[in-house]
Amino acid sequence: MIKSIPGTKDILPEEIIYWKNLENIVHQIFSNFNYKEIRTPIFEETILFSRGIGEETDIVGKEMYTFFDKGNTSLTLKPEMTASVVRSFIEHSLGKLQPLNKLYYISPMFRQERPQAGRQRQFHQFGCEAIGSNSPILDGEIIITAYRILQKLNLKDLKVKINSLGIPSARESYKKILREYLRNKLHLLSEDSRKRFENNILRIFDSKIESDIDVVKDAPKLIDYIDDESKKDFEVVKELLTNNEIPFEIDSKLVRGLDYYCKTTFEIISGKVGAQSALCGGGRYDLLIEQLGGPPTPGVGFAAGIERILLACKNENSTTLPEESIDIFIIRIDDELIKEVFNIADILRRGSLKVEIDYLGKSVKSQMREANKLKAKFVLLIGGTEYKYQKYILKVMKTGEQIELSANNFLELQSLIYQKISAY
RNA sequence: GUGAGCGUAGCUCAGUUGGUUAGAGUAUCAGGUUGUGGCCCUGAGGGUCAUGGGUUCAAAUCCCAUCGCUCACCCCA
Known part of the structure; x- marks a missing residue:
């Protein structure tokens, strides 16, 4: 049996409703x-x-799907979206059309x-990039959009974490301080x-090993060493979140x-998705656009993992969608x-009703069962003898009531049906 | 790349110290008196017990290998 590539998944009809939602x-x-969009x-x-994400990152170093086309150009399936959006922004000079571009x-x-729970090789993200302003209002805004989306999905077990990395020079001097602090604790x-x-x-802070966590517990904090502007911006972000009940x-x-991140970074995590708890992460990237050959332009954005979010929804049982049904099943x-x-x-x-018929030559009983299974609101029965006299039976499935319709042609039948079903 | 666990029907799973023709629930299909759903009843189809080898009179069961899946680490959404 030919199977899907490991780490890729079919999204079957029964799950599609959650994706669409x-x-x-x-x-x-x-x-x-x-x-x-x-x-x-x-x-x-x-x-x-x-160039965009960074040679030293794990994504570029070991995770990209890279191949050569027939012109021997090295191509890569996109591992994230920010670099692509920025490329497009530069290529089409979007910054010249308007100073601020808010894209999703x-x-x-x-x-x-x-692959593991909440991690796939082909996965899906939604996210946004607000390019053209260094205002921390936008840092706050994107966190709020992310949070509102998760809220609308009824997720409860959420945690918003924020930090500021400062501007690169401030971060570099902090790194020196941290290096000094850790030097005699290396062992x-x-x-x-x-x-x-x-x-x-900096990534030593990410370690999950207890002894590591212990060592860095009392280390100097980046947030205490960042530049004044970043500090001020960070305050604005915090205020915005507080004012808007995040x-x-x-x-x-x-x-x-x-x-590429600088200044604000944030992450929204869920306690309901296993080890890969980050539903959403992002931050500011004021130097990226210039670095990719564009005009110096500040930007901020985030990406959210759809599979992880849907997993959280499922585990929190947060989504109840209306049952699928059809309007009319026509039985012959x-x-x-x-x-x-x-x-x-x-x-x-053509009149926009959702209509199903039988294609398998089933018995009337089986057609009725099928109609019931599809949760048909109405059944239209077409019989041999009645059909000759242009008579049809419309059955209301909920009540079992049967209404006899008499029509000279199908169009007339259509309007009769509309009349009858609009009464329910 | 590293580690652990698991592979029996479409799905969820039973299967005794190795012992007749491998089971259940669910799903699917059909039937339950002329041409009518749900609940209920009856029946049917559906299996290379992941694959290959070994031990044995006898293997879904024990051993080995391979493949696949899952979870976790690294890192990230």
């Missing part, structure tokens, strides 16, 4: 905040991501990792963290993995009438 909410909330290709030149997206992403750290000491010292906590250990008593049945169905369907 989420997508509708995403479109709605972003529309409320006047964000415009953007769609970019599923693959890009590899250099976009290696829903899209598949690809990372080659070992207490795990092997991985000793590696991080060399490569990316509960949050400051997590000085929150260091996002991608190179004589199998010969299939063409007439199809014809009537078509007329009703």
